[in-house]
Amino acid sequence: MSDVALDPAVLTDPRAHASGEVYEVWRWMRRHAPVHWHSSGTYPGFWSVTRYEDVRQVYKDPASFSSTRGVMLRPTALGTDPAGGVTLALSDPPRHGAMRSLVADLFTGRSARELERQVRATARTLVRTAVQSGGCDFVHDVAARLTMSVLGRLLGVPKQDCEDLLGWMSQSFEAGRPLATHPEFMGFLAELMDECAQDPGDDMVSRLVTGTLDGRRLSPAEVLLNCENIIGAAENSGLSLAGGVLAFARRPDQWALLVRNREHLPNAVNEILRWTSSATHSMRTATTEVTLGGRTVAAGERVVLWLPSANRDEEAFTDPDEFRVTRRPNRHLSFGAGPHACIGGALARVQSTALLSELLDTGRWFEPIGPAEPVRSVVVGGPAHLPVRVTAFPSDGDAHGVRPTRTS
Structure with a gap:
């Protein structure tokens, strides 16, 4: 590990995240500046937290570290997050717990398992389509559509409308703008809310429009922002799947x-x-x-938890820069921890399990056939585009001449 000082300022540069430069910076910070102050500029001033135990401390203490003023870096020019104190993600106990109880059973392990058959069928169709087409963009043609199969069922979106919702999600993702700013999505969701209010089903929108919080119904704006929050979180599952395809391509021995x-x-x-x-x-x-990591954090100061850094902390994981399918225990923080642990974690695991199971059962895997185009963002990471084809996996584990390599 290099002792040459690296510049933590690059953590707010999307290009550094796209190139992977941030991983070396995080390594240096974990050793030399695990809790580091960034002066205000494009973003308000904030503390960077890079070690696993410090990140976990913040997650476990919602009384000292509040979510109501925003849970993501937001440029100063945009002001405060309008979802503050309104959505499940941007609320603190006890409101957070009360809001979570409205929809929690939709995300339990049992509900996730009931959804597994539908997701597996979707995965089967997507793999077959990719085979017949000779190739596809994994991010848009597989990961996004698999995510949509989960979201459609969760939100209560009629099957015939799922393609429209997928298109609006893709447009917003490509433009880097919130889905709530998409006029067609807004109109569609308003109609869906009206339908669910009149004839509620067993889905998230119905739960939100008919449930009560502190003795009152949620406003349309509260329902909208909560739905947008869930959709945004679900997009992470697709990015994770795409990153997993790349990991296996670079380590075919792990797939074998x-x-x-x-x-x-x-x-x-x-x-x-x-x-x-x-x-x-x-x-x-x-x-x-x-006090956090030996530094004094004042009331009102923002604290940013860098999850890829925590998940590669040498003090928490053995050989953290190795991709190992046998790693156990694996107490990663990708879903957070404490009261705000991601409510959709079980669904994300179902989605990944369904796709991997389909590939294992059919003896196939996704082979990248071109360079992956990374997302340029400080909020999410992974491939924005990933051209692949579906092939039979070589029995010797040496995928088309690509030998196992150590990657970081």
């Missing part, structure tokens, strides 16, 4: 190991989540003066 030892599948899913860490950060605001 999984083919020979199917019992490692749950571990492999967890390792993809740790390795990719598609949500690059989470933010909190200190409610009181607190």
